[in-house]
Amino acid sequence: MEAINKIKAHIMSGLNDLIQAKERGIKIIGYLPGGYFPEELAIAAGAMPVCMIRGGNHACVEASIAYIDRWLDTFYRAQIGSGVSGTDPYYNIIDVLIAPITDSNNRALSDTLDYHTDIDIFPFGVPHKKEESGYLYYLHGLKRVKIKLEQLTGVEITKERLKEAILLCNKERELLKKISLMRKTETVPITSKDFVMINHAAMIIDKKVLIRYLESLIQELQEADSVNSKGPRLLLTGSTLAMGDGKILDLIEEAGGKVVIEEFAEGIKFYWQNVKTTGDPIEALAQAYFTDRIVPAWFRPAGERLNHLVQLAKDFSVDGVIWYQLMYRESYKIESYYFPEILEKETGLSMLTLESDYDPSEIGQMRTRIETYLESIRG
Amino acid sequence: MTYYNDLLKLCAFDESEILSQKDRLERTFQILGLGPADFEKAEARVNESFDIELMGIRKVLGIWLKELFDAVLAREEGKKIIYFGYPPFQYTGSVIKTAAGSKNDFYVGCPEIVICQTLGQIFDKLIPLLEAGETAGLPPGHAMCSLLQIKLGAIEKGFIPVPDLSIATSYFCDMGPKAEELMQNRYGYPVEYVDGSLDSPWGAWPDYDRETVYYLGGQVNRLFGTLKDKFGLEINEKVWEKAGLVCGKLYMSINELGKYLTADPVPLSVADTELILGIPTACTGIAVEEGPEAIRILAEEVGKRVEKGTGVVPKGSPRVVILLQSLSDTAVNHLIEEAGMAVPLTMVMLPPVRPPEPYPYPTLGEKRAEQAMFTGAYHSTYGWIKRNIDSLKLVDLDGVIYSYPFSCRPIVCTSKLTKLEIEKETGLPTLLLELDIYDKRNYSIASLRTRLEAFAEMLKAKKAQVNKEKAK
Numbered sequence: 001m002e003a004i005n006k007i008k009a010h011i012m013s014g015l016n017d018l019i020q021a022k023e024r025g026i027k028i029i030g031y032l033p034g035g036y037f038p039e040e041l042a043i044a045a046g047a048m049p050v051c052m053i054r055g056g057n058h059a060c061v062e063a064s065i066a067y068i069d070r071w072l073d074t075f076y077r078a079q080i081g082s083g084v085s086g087t088d089p090y091y092n093i094i095d096v097l098i099a100p101i102t103d104s105n106n107r108a109l110s111d112t113l114d115y116h117t118d119i120d121i122f123p124f125g126v127p128h129k130k131e132e133s134g135y136l137y138y139l140h141g142l143k144r145v146k147i148k149l150e151q152l153t154g155v156e157i158t159k160e161r162l163k164e165a166i167l168l169c170n171k172e173r174e175l176l177k178k179i180s181l182m183r184k185t186e187t188v189p190i191t192s193k194d195f196v197m198i199n200h201a202a203m204i205i206d207k208k209v210l211i212r213y214l215e216s217l218i219q220e221l222q223e224a225d226s227v228n229s230k231g232p233r234l235l236l237t238g239s240t241l242a243m244g245d246g247k248i249l250d251l252i253e254e255a256g257g258k259v260v261i262e263e264f265a266e267g268i269k270f271y272w273q274n275v276k277t278t279g280d281p282i283e284a285l286a287q288a289y290f291t292d293r294i295v296p297a298w299f300r301p302a303g304e305r306l307n308h309l310v311q312l313a314k315d316f317s318v319d320g321v322i323w324y325q326l327m328y329r330e331s332y333k334i335e336s337y338y339f340p341e342i343l344e345k346e347t348g349l350s351m352l353t354l355e356s357d358y359d360p361s362e363i364g365q366m367r368t369r370i371e372t373y374l375e376s377i378r379g
Numbered sequence: 380m381t382y383y384n385d386l387l388k389l390c391a392f393d394e395s396e397i398l399s400q401k402d403r404l405e406r407t408f409q410i411l412g413l414g415p416a417d418f419e420k421a422e423a424r425v426n427e428s429f430d431i432e433l434m435g436i437r438k439v440l441g442i443w444l445k446e447l448f449d450a451v452l453a454r455e456e457g458k459k460i461i462y463f464g465y466p467p468f469q470y471t472g473s474v475i476k477t478a479a480g481s482k483n484d485f486y487v488g489c490p491e492i493v494i495c496q497t498l499g500q501i502f503d504k505l506i507p508l509l510e511a512g513e514t515a516g517l518p519p520g521h522a523m524c525s526l527l528q529i530k531l532g533a534i535e536k537g538f539i540p541v542p543d544l545s546i547a548t549s550y551f552c553d554m555g556p557k558a559e560e561l562m563q564n565r566y567g568y569p570v571e572y573v574d575g576s577l578d579s580p581w582g583a584w585p586d587y588d589r590e591t592v593y594y595l596g597g598q599v600n601r602l603f604g605t606l607k608d609k610f611g612l613e614i615n616e617k618v619w620e621k622a623g624l625v626c627g628k629l630y631m632s633i634n635e636l637g638k639y640l641t642a643d644p645v646p647l648s649v650a651d652t653e654l655i656l657g658i659p660t661a662c663t664g665i666a667v668e669e670g671p672e673a674i675r676i677l678a679e680e681v682g683k684r685v686e687k688g689t690g691v692v693p694k695g696s697p698r699v700v701i702l703l704q705s706l707s708d709t710a711v712n713h714l715i716e717e718a719g720m721a722v723p724l725t726m727v728m729l730p731p732v733r734p735p736e737p738y739p740y741p742t743l744g745e746k747r748a749e750q751a752m753f754t755g756a757y758h759s760t761y762g763w764i765k766r767n768i769d770s771l772k773l774v775d776l777d778g779v780i781y782s783y784p785f786s787c788r789p790i791v792c793t794s795k796l797t798k799l800e801i802e803k804e805t806g807l808p809t810l811l812l813e814l815d816i817y818d819k820r821n822y823s824i825a826s827l828r829t830r831l832e833a834f835a836e837m838l839k840a841k842k843a844q845v846n847k848e849k850a851k
Contacts, residue, residue: 069791069813071522101578103553108792111760114581115796125576127594128549128556137576137594144588298553300560300572328522330554330788334561337516 001224003217004194007201007210014050014205018093021048027153030094030119032106033203033240033266035293036126037098038142038285040275043165043207044157045149050090051203052079052097053267055242058358060087067112073105074326074357075240075266080109084116090204091119096152098145099123103298105329122148128299130291139286146282162281168207169275175214176202176271179221183260184316187226192236192259193249199268200243231256232377235313238324239297239332241267247363248324248354255371261316263309265296297331306339310346320377321351322370326358350376382415383408386422386501389431390441391673400448407451411538413502421502428500428709430651435677439654440501442673445665446488447497453486454540459610461487463546464555465526466660466756468573468599469747470626471546476663477622478612485610490539491530492661492706495817496654498538499707508532509818516561522786525818527558534566541566544609546602550575551756552789571605573598575748579759584766585735587752592738595757596745603744616743629659629667632674637728639681641774644690645698645721646681650712653704656727696721697777697838700729703784708819711827715780718831719839729770760793767797768804778838779805780831782812785821808841810834 010017018028029042029049042049055075063081070077082088091097091113099110101123114121124141127134146157155161176199182189198217201210234257236248241264252259262268275288294308313321321343325332340351352373354366383404387397397404408414430436453460463472472487479485499505512528513519515535533539547559547570559570575595579587603614633655639646655674658666688694699720705711715722734753740746751757755766771779779801783790798809812830815821 067795069785069794071785071791072788101576104788104792107577107760111581111793111796115799121581123578123580125550125578125591127576128553128574129572133594133597134574137590140590141578298557300556302560330521330523331557333518333521333523334516334554334557337518338561338564 001194001217001220003213003220004197007198007205007213007217010205010209010213011197011201015089015093017206018048018050018090022093027095028093029096029098029149030090031098032100032109034100034102034106034126034296035265035270036100036102036138036289037145038169038275038289039207040162040165040169040281040285041142041146041149041157043168044161045153046155047095047149047153048206050094052083052088052090053200053203053243054082054088054090055079055240056245056247056358057082058360060085061358063087067116068108071328072108073239073329075242076105076109078242078358080112083109083113083119091117094119096120096122096148098148100126100141102126102296103331126290130295130299130304135286135291138290139283142282142286159281162285163277166275166277166281166284168211170277171211172202172207172214173269173271173274175211175218176269178218179214180261180271182221188258188260189221189224189227191227191253192262193246193253196241196246196249196262196268202269204243231258232319232374233258233260233317235259235261235263235309235316235318235321236324237263237309237321239265239326239329241324243267245356245358247356247366248322251363251367251370252322255367255374257320257322257370257374259322260318261312263294263312270294297329297335302335306335306342309339310343313343313347313349318349320349320373322373323351323353325353325355327355383418386418386425387441387444389422389425389437390444391434391437392441392444403448403452406455407448410451411498413504417502417504424503425501428650428713429654430648433651433677433680435673435675435680436651436654438669438673438676439658442658442666442669443493443496443654444501445669446493446662449486449664450488450490450493450539458484458486460540460542461485461544461546461610462542463487463489464548464552464559465489465492466551468546468548469751470622470659471602472663473626473659473667474614474619474622475606475612476667477625478606478614478618479610487663489661491526491533492657494529494533494538495526495706496657499817500654500709505529505707505818506820508536508538509820511535515565517558524552524554524558524786525784525815525821527555529817531558531562534562541568543568544605545570546573547571548573548575550577552787554788569609571602573602575751575757577757577759579762581759581761584755584758584762585753587758589738592740592745592748592752595751596740596742596748599744599747600742601744614743619743619747625667626659628671629674632671632678633659633728636674636678636681637724639678639685640728641723642685642690643698643721644688644692644694644696645723646684646690648691648713648716649701649704649722649725650709652722652725653706653712656704656725657706690721692716692719692721695842697835697842698723698775699778699780699838700724700726700771700774700776701780701782702726702790703782703816705814705816705819707817710824711814711816711819711822714824714828714831718828718835720778720780720831720835724774724776726767729767730773732766732769732773756789760796763793764797764800768801771801771805771807776807777842778834779807779809780812780834781809782814782816784816785813786815808834808838
């Protein structure tokens with residue numbers, strides 16, 4: 001598909017675009033994944049947001065050993081390895097790293113980068129419960145981020161500018177949702193690999209450009225045949241699906257499975273709902289990014305997220321669920337223990353849990369487990 | 380004579396106490412599945428592991444056993460049961476217990492620590508509990524907190540009752556509340572989550588954003604509300620002050636003991652001091668009542684050793700501070716001294732630095748939240764490290780052993796930065812000693828010994844060089 005190829009090409013040249021933008025005096029705002037930094041704030045400040053979402057490289061995990069213990073989430077260890085060693089060029093061009101602090105794992109990244117590099121780190125806390133005080137604390141954090149970005153860029157983030165940025169990001173969310181929903185039917189016009197790729201693109205390339213491509217893509221998809229009409233339909237969920245961590249999707253595809261919906265805290269955007277365009281825009285952002293979105297596993301209670309997964313499984317008529325998590329992300333590990341019972345009760349479906357440390361030696365075992373799981377689904 | 384008499388007497392129980400408590404003791408041992416062979420083994424273990432020449436140590440061991448009886452029998456004895464997570468937020472447990480007044484119808488505590496001290500240190504029977512916890516939802520091989528596995532395993536096996544309320548604190552530790560949620564789903568008990576936000580930027584200590592205190596304070600105030608609504612317990616400034624006085628007796632006795640521990644040679648093994656330091660953080664009942672007297676007796680005995688110049692390692696040995704001792708395996712605690720190092724202090728015994736002037740927050744929760752911020756642990760990684768460094772500067776030491784459980788995320792995510800900062804700021808050589816203070820299956824004593832011996836050799840050589848230069 002032409003639009004897919006264009007987005008891929010744009011991802012490849014994304015770094016150059018950022019470098020050129022930086023040369024033109026535009027500030028580059030790095031942020032940690034997890035969906036708690038509203039890109040709208042950076043866009044409204046006239047800056048370019050870029051998510052630190054690259055992962056999947058075991059060499060980066062190994063490089064982290066000098067700076068952090070191994071008993072932390074793989075993705076964050078990989079970030080520490082690439083960020084401190086300077087091997088990830090994105091870390092070298094950002095003007096600030098906005099770090100919504102969600103758990104010990106990403107706090108470790110924020111602290112370790114702050115200690116070992118010259119990167120300007122701006123942490124702000126994300127409470128773990130959806131309640132009024134949590135909302136207010138998150139809102140306070142967004143207000144602090146706003147001030148920081150205004151100081152950095154010299155641009156006042158007015159209500160008008162913010163509203164304009166919200167409209168732009170809403171458009172992106174709507175298009176992502178529209179594409180995602182196309183997979184509810186029996187004919188699935190886009191592979192999960194491509195859908196995940198455009199999600200990653202939405203975290204690193206210019207929104208106006210991406211929106212043009214997504215609009216073209218929707219037209220192409222409406223006329224396309226199913227990319228893979230056979231094979232069990234799957235829900236893929238977990239903690240982090242990083243750009244570069246394509247192993248799991250490759251293995252599922254090779255085994256004849258078809259992922260038709262994904263749900264990840266880090267690596268897949270929450271595109272199900274738009275930010276309101278009425279009222280105070282920063283409050284609207286807090287409402288959408290904290291209160292309205294589905295919670296990740298480090299939140300309590302877990303019910304909302306697990307019910308959402310059950311609903312996705314039903315809505316997308318899946319035949320099975322693959323839970324893909326990274327090593328030592330304890331909140332996901334704990335939920336993976338009791339979710340299969342809920343899933344079985346609500347949908348009659350089984351679940352396969354896989355874990356990765358980005359180690360190439362995992363592939364053989366993972367392949368066998370996926371093949372066996374898909375065989376069991378096929379009966 | 381019963382099969383448990385000898386052990387209990389070794390742990391300073393007197394005959395009349397054993398007789399009057401007979402039914403309770405036997406019921407506890409029945410629930411825990413402890414039989415004659417376990418007691419025989421435990422007696423040998425206590426003789427080998429602890430300084431039972433000292434009556435104070437025997438009494439403290441007895442106090443832990445009494446805490447075990449109270450924890451195990453709490454439901455059968457009709458008590459309302461409130462558990463709090465470890466480490467607790469300030470000394471909330473004691474405050475709740477104080478609010479309950481003279482009524483003895485509440486069990487408030489951290490039973491997993493009590494279990495470590497007794498079924499672990501005395502009976503060496505933690506593994507079945509760890510395995511039960513692993514099977515019930517906190518699996519092995521994923522660096523799950525073994526203390527939480529013990530708690531889950533103990534509830535699963537019916538060793539401790541399902542509580543009426545559990546208090547879990549987040550942000551310092553994410554895993555505790557998530558494991559509590561698992562237990563909440565599994566056993567149906569209510570959990571009050573007290574969350575904070577460890578988002579102060581690097582270098583900000585002791586400054587902080589007041590919103591952080593308002594948020595944490597609000598959570599604490601809500602806990603107070605729950606305690607009032609659910610149990611009729613009123614927590615206010617007066618109660619907090621009273622609880623401070625009750626705990627104060629315990630801390631005063633520990634401070635008294637601490638003065639002797641800094642002598643050269645160090646008069647008491649770190650394996651024995653461990654028994655003392657767990658009391659204020661885990662217990663609110665009999666240990667708080669009987670603890671001060673037991674520790675006073677111990678301080679007196681240790682004082683006599685100091686007068687005589689008796690120590691557990693030779694005079695002039697390198698002096699190190701350690702972060703945490705094992706709460707389940709005395710062999711680990713003895714290793715440091717066997718390698719030729721003296722441990723006059725642990726991190727929690729370091730002299731406190733003067734906190735900044737408090738801000739006049741209007742509510743009790745906020746006031747306590749600010750005090751929690753000043754401990755560093757609720758402030759940031761930097762705050763935690765910096766506070767420890769400021770305290771380390773007040774003490775005469777040769778090195779630091781940062782001994783920590785590998786499955787404790789908040790410590791794991793700060794360990795390497797801690798080493799770098801301590802060495803940079805104080806010049807003290809710092810050994811990162813990764814182990815598991817609750818689960819002895821997770822390390823090899825031999826490899827720990829090798830690392831400690833190498834570190835001790837380095838400290839001895841360094842100390843000899845310094846002494847040589849001083850002599851010139």
